[in-house]
Amino acid sequence: MKQLKTTTIALVGALTIIACKNEQGKINKEQIENNKVLSIENPIQNEQKIIFQKTLTLQNITFDVSNTGEGSISQLTIEPKGLEIDNEKITLELEGQVTNAEIEDLNSDGFPEILIYTISAGSGSYGDVIGYSVNNGKSISQIYFPEISENKEAGSGYMGHDEFTIIETTLVRRFPVYKDGDTYNNPTGGTRQIEYKLKDGEASRLFVIDEIGEY
Template sequence: MAPFRYHKAIEVSPGQTYDVVSWGRGSTDAGAFAILHSDSAKIKYTTTTGDLDGAITDVYNADMDNDGNPEILIQAKAKDTVNYARIYGFEFNNNSVNKLDFPKLTSSQRKGYRGGDNFYIKEGKLIREFPIYSSNDSLAKPGGAKRQLEYSLRNNNFAVKQISKDSTDTVTVTPKNSETSSTSEHKTSSSTKKKKSGSRKKHHRRRR
């Protein structure tokens, strides 16, 4: 079994790249993830790690609160049957990284929920949609309607609202990659090396 199950590189600006990887030998349902930040202008490299429980399905980059600091959002398919999809979010600001707590579905939002989540970024917001089931029977099929939720970010706190009545008229975006990750804790480390300068503009980097 290969040690690395998932990799996606996100360049938020010239010289500022975030590589997201997951790994773990001997299990397909547990392991760890890392967000590797490369600041090629300053020759600085930092790492944010966390525990995995499941598989990463996609990773998104946004600046949802318009503060100039990038957020990296990891979408994972969890093993539990209450919250099939989870988002693990981090905001990077110069030398620091902040973990963002993504809210669980409320009882009303979860009504008829059986997974099948589709996430995408639209106009600086994170949109979540999923099919609605009419019963909790394991043999039940979705009724054709979907629920859409919109997540915004302010002061590093998520807010969520339903943006439409349950409807069949929704957007479908298929995740590009598939592999899991779930995160309980994270820690950040960094390694620095001197260089004569070179790359372009400095943007964000994490705590050492």
């Protein structure tokens, strides 16, 4: 009888241990499942909005261009591929966003230039160009793009709303011209077109105004 009682106590104890292990296993399973859910949801929550994305290839060299963010500040990423030495990704912060990107061999040296057109945040909509030139297929360096205020003829009556495009080996910029007394929504001075050529400078390549016209 005593032996039966001892066996019964042992059996109850064993069942209690198994129940505890099952409960612990259930808790661990719930934690794992919750962690799995969090591991899926967190990247989505942290993912930035894609404003612009484009891949451009010329002369066996590729550029992946992307612009992400929300609000007035965004992030521009340029990732070159096919360069012999330096394919390091470039990341820049913009006060605005990208509107377009183009690729062309602007100086006819057998290697491309990548041009990225941006527009400022706010109502001004001032345009800018971020450009990189390939150096003998090995690396890239930034191209200097002059402020329009550096040229009095080019900057007279300028209030933004730029459009940029490449025509053959020329960078073309167009914008409406404002006369004194014009409202922001009603420029009356026609359209100005500025043509830039890529030149070799002392420190880097740069864009130089070649022609200015109005129509």
